[in-house]
């Protein structure tokens with residue numbers, strides 16, 4: 001199946017593994033990528049050395065694109081730099097100010113996903129040039145960075161140039 005998302009990432013199916021800390025292993029991320037989707041592993045707490053070794057584990061299991069996820073509740077520039085140095089092709093960001101990290105990821109050659117919980121957050125993700133805006137559901141395991149205008153109005157607002165991925169329970 002070909003969509004804007006598959007073309008952007010060079011994958012076969014427009015399926016992205018939801019990053020889940022404590023649940024996604026390198027094996028699971030690689031399996032999703034090997035199946036034609038995009039495996040995404042959260043590395044928000046890892047040291048730069050751990051990031052490099054985890055990325056090495058994934059690239060030993062797949063030669064397909066994959067991503068890492070960082071929660072921006074705290075400083076993540078060093079982790080992002082380590083991931084980019086290791087050649088991670090896709091970066092998923094959530095829960096914080098993405099204005100500096102989106103250009104940093106682009107400079108490192110990565111495609112950037114930003115997950116959002118409101119239209120205002122989506123607008124802030126698009127401003128620095130996020131490649132994909134991910135609309136999350138209201139529950140999202142309690143991980144919600146804001147509720148303002150409901151996300152169902154975002155598709156009408158968004159430009160066709162930004163692939164819009166809706167998670168199954170996006171409001």
Ligand SMILES: Cc1cc2nc3c(=O)[nH]c(=O)nc-3n(C[C@H](O)[C@H](O)[C@H](O)COP(=O)(O)O)c2cc1C
Pocket residue numbers: 018019020021022023042044069070071093094115135136137138139140141143167168169170
């Ligand atoms: C156990 C668990 C851990 C999660 N960890 C992360 C995480 O580290 N980073 C992140 O961006 N989202 C995390 N999430 C959120 C999921 O990636 C998912 O996007 C969210 O549940 C929204 O999906 P929904 O809209 O289909 O409900 C986590 C969710 C669960 C259930």
